[in-house]
Amino acid sequence: MFEKDLVAATSRTFILSILTEGDSYGYEIIQHVAALTHDELIWTDGMLYPVLHRLEDSGCVRSYWQPSSTGRKRKYYALTDTGRAELEERKRQWHLTNDALSVLWRNP
Amino acid sequence: MFEKDLVAATSRTFILSILTEGDSYGYEIIQHVAALTHDELIWTDGMLYPVLHRLEDSGCVRSYWQPSSTGRKRKYYALTDTGRAELEERKRQWHLTNDALSVLWRNP
DNA sequence: TGACATACATAGAACCTCAATGCATCATGC
């Protein structure tokens, strides 16, 4: 069971990073995160969609509807320049934090 | 300016990690964190002490008063076995998250 | 004596999170 604070702290970073690989939609993002963390980090709809909405509200992503190959509606999300900028800053802070913790943990 | 969510998510981890090097007190912990992050992460008293208190309440640390060499009172904090266990789990989750993000960021 | 550094504490305003629940629709098996 993942610590809630780490889940919360990394959700925007994960989403923005996944979108650098290409536009994606909610259900696929959830599956992507689960795969990346070997099914340890399982996001729910109720967790993900509010974060996606806040990202959109803050101009970090934009969305559009597109039917899937089976006819089902999908809401795709695409990274914006604002989102790219936030991601760079979050990466920088993550690395800084990771470097600091690595010193404490004696990991080079 | 550090993202609040990353600060919040890493505070317990930083404190527990610093205490593996030896007992410490509030003011020194604040300085240690600032040094480790090249003065980018500057914790305030009001941020730190509630976290220390919650760590103590949850049995992760224990505290004791000890005068400093100048006579001033200091409240030292020491890691407990519970704290060591929580730290190990947090380290594991941090590494898992870091590995997942590294895949996305193409950092080997 | 005043400024500064050193030291710990706490209340509560402000903010955040996400579980629970809802609705929709396609595929599959009986």
Add this chain to the structure above:
DNA sequence: GCATGATGCATTGAGGTTCTATGTATGTCA
């Protein structure tokens, strides 16, 4: 046809968290 599961998106508000602002205390130095 109906049930089930997978696939999709949405929202509210109970519950929880955070840390700013403010307080008190005390040693050093000019």
